[in-house]
Amino acid sequence: MTTIHPFDEATALTALGDGRFTGRTSPAYANMAGPFGGVTAATLLRAALAHPERRGDPVALTANFCAAIATGDFEVEARLLRGGKSTQHWQVELRQEGIGVAASALIICGEPRQTWSHRPVSAPAAPPAEAVEAWSMPGLPAWIGAYDFRFVTGAPNWRGKSGDAPQSAQSLLWLRDAPPRPLDHLSLAALSDAFFIRLFQVRGSMVPVGTVTLSTYFFADEASLARQGDRPLLGTADAKIFSGGFFDQTAELWADDGKLLATSTQVVWYKE
Amino acid sequence: MTTIHPFDEATALTALGDGRFTGRTSPAYANMAGPFGGVTAATLLRAALAHPERRGDPVALTANFCAAIATGDFEVEARLLRGGKSTQHWQVELRQEGIGVAASALIICGEPRQTWSHRPVSAPAAPPAEAVEAWSMPGLPAWIGAYDFRFVTGAPNWRGKSGDAPQSAQSLLWLRDAPPRPLDHLSLAALSDAFFIRLFQVRGSMVPVGTVTLSTYFFADEASLARQGDRPLLGTADAKIFSGGFFDQTAELWADDGKLLATSTQVVWYKE
Numbered sequence: 001m002t003t004i005h006p007f008d009e010a011t012a013l014t015a016l017g018d019g020r021f022t023g024r025t026s027p028a029y030a031n032m033a034g035p036f037g038g039v040t041a042a043t044l045l046r047a048a049l050a051h052p053e054r055r056g057d058p059v060a061l062t063a064n065f066c067a068a069i070a071t072g073d074f075e076v077e078a079r080l081l082r083g084g085k086s087t088q089h090w091q092v093e094l095r096q097e098g099i100g101v102a103a104s105a106l107i108i109c110g111e112p113r114q115t116w117s118h119r120p121v122s123a124p125a126a127p128p129a130e131a132v133e134a135w136s137m138p139g140l141p142a143w144i145g146a147y148d149f150r151f152v153t154g155a156p157n158w159r160g161k162s163g164d165a166p167q168s169a170q171s172l173l174w175l176r177d178a179p180p181r182p183l184d185h186l187s188l189a190a191l192s193d194a195f196f197i198r199l200f201q202v203r204g205s206m207v208p209v210g211t212v213t214l215s216t217y218f219f220a221d222e223a224s225l226a227r228q229g230d231r232p233l234l235g236t237a238d239a240k241i242f243s244g245g246f247f248d249q250t251a252e253l254w255a256d257d258g259k260l261l262a263t264s265t266q267v268v269w270y271k272e
Numbered sequence: 273m274t275t276i277h278p279f280d281e282a283t284a285l286t287a288l289g290d291g292r293f294t295g296r297t298s299p300a301y302a303n304m305a306g307p308f309g310g311v312t313a314a315t316l317l318r319a320a321l322a323h324p325e326r327r328g329d330p331v332a333l334t335a336n337f338c339a340a341i342a343t344g345d346f347e348v349e350a351r352l353l354r355g356g357k358s359t360q361h362w363q364v365e366l367r368q369e370g371i372g373v374a375a376s377a378l379i380i381c382g383e384p385r386q387t388w389s390h391r392p393v394s395a396p397a398a399p400p401a402e403a404v405e406a407w408s409m410p411g412l413p414a415w416i417g418a419y420d421f422r423f424v425t426g427a428p429n430w431r432g433k434s435g436d437a438p439q440s441a442q443s444l445l446w447l448r449d450a451p452p453r454p455l456d457h458l459s460l461a462a463l464s465d466a467f468f469i470r471l472f473q474v475r476g477s478m479v480p481v482g483t484v485t486l487s488t489y490f491f492a493d494e495a496s497l498a499r500q501g502d503r504p505l506l507g508t509a510d511a512k513i514f515s516g517g518f519f520d521q522t523a524e525l526w527a528d529d530g531k532l533l534a535t536s537t538q539v540v541w542y543k544e
Binding site: 082100108115212221241245265271 | 331332334336338339353354356358359361363365372373374376377378380382384385386387388389390391392393438440441474475484485487489491492493511512513514515516517518520524532535537539541542543544
């Protein structure tokens with residue numbers, strides 16, 4: 001008997017034909033209002049990857065979160081906007097009865113190629129994952145339990161009082177799916193959103209927020225991800241600006257051999 | 273008599289109703305194959321901003337470049353995916369006869385609000401724009417003449433031979449429209465793409481490339497941009513990785529009072 005990993009259950013889609021699929025929210029990845037955004041992004045990506053016309057690996061995924069997704073069923077539709085020699089452009093929408101479009105994505109796939117390569121940036125120094133204590137905190141949304149977090153620096157400390165001086169926006173940590181799951185582009189997409197909200201980090205308290213857009217860029221083919229397997233990734237998160245009710249949140253995900261696998265930027269709405 | 277700025281001419285749209293517009297490519301912003309991507313992104317943004325239902329300022333713009341745009345007419349269609357209390361989600365497509373979808377965008381607008389703000393990152397140090405020499409190079413595509421570039425570091429040096437050691441991917445420069453034009457979100461979107469291709473910078477030579485996706489994030493309302501007027505912006509560009517035929521290119525645009533106005537990330541396809 002094969003057991004399906006909770007992540008694959010949460011992002012599972014049933015094909016209806018013509019690029020249309022149905023899916024269902026999963027309690028294992030519930031966030032405060034609707035599912036964890038990383039799982040929604042991965043579900044949108046899965047629709048494009050599951051389309052019979054898809055060729056190549058994901059290169060870029062932009063997921064815009066338009067409305068809170070209600071617990072229950074949803075429909076996803078993937079449309080090939082353009083298929084060129086080297087890249088494919090996809091548009092994907094997630095809709096729910098009574099809500100309309102709840103999430104929309106633009107996805108680019110590209111055939112992996114052996115080309116000139118250059119990596120001007122190196123992975124940050126960190127002790128090995130097994131030398132860093134696993135982090136946990138009671139009373140948090142379910143999705144946080146779907147990951148194993150080991151903070152080298154910038155562990156959550158959300159007990160600040162308003163008026164405290166802003167803390168650093170940076171975190172450095174090892175992270176992976178819990179239970180462990182071999183890495184692929186779907187889980188990498190979700191992991192790129194698994195860094196805690198930088199606003200909580202900087203202010204030391206949880207305040208109302210919502211990610212409006214998440215772009216993840218993939219710099220690894222399937223074979224590289226398979227080599228990483230289910231071992232922890234090294235991740236960094238940071239932010240440059242909080243202004244006018246929106247802030248940016250950037251992240252990098254590194255393989256344990258020091259190769260950069262993905263980068264991402266999201267913009268998050270905050271209330272006050 | 274009012275003279276229209278070439279940028280406004282290049283991004284001009286004629287409304288057909290129902291969110292549909294027509295436009296036309298401009299020789300002043302021609303690139304090697306089709307228009308300068310920054311002007312295409314700005315044209316997509318203009319369609320959303322010109323829609324009668326639009327409310328608020330641009331917060332995020334992701335433009336995916338699906339096919340080379342041919343010289344001549346095109347049609348742009350803006351669709352409101354979702355309008356919430358604090359944000360609007362738009363989808364915009366640019367189509368051309370015989371080509372189909374040539375560019376596709378997801379755009380978020382938000383009502384400007386006075387909220388808690390924090391700017392953990394400061395503008396890089398640079399001499400004032402007027403103390404830096406204007407840069408020029410003969411024989412380049414037309415769009416480059418539509419900007420005034422003053423490089424503090426990392427000026428283009430595209431005469432390398434293959435086999436040379438990679439150069440730094442970083443540039444620091446002052447830049448603005450030429451002729452000068454008061455800054456708005458449209459020109460800021462285009463400026464976010466006006467940094468030269470990092471691959472040329474690193475390899476010291478021009479090789480076949482094409483941007484596949486450009487995301488620009490705006491952290492300034494109309495009033496802040498009006499205060500900046502037509503004075504040069506301080507810009508930085510960098511890259512983290514060139515691998516598998518794609519590289520990332522990040523940029524920041526700063527007002528001359530040191531405030532961060534926009535950040536952007538693009539992914540660029542390269543041949544070899």
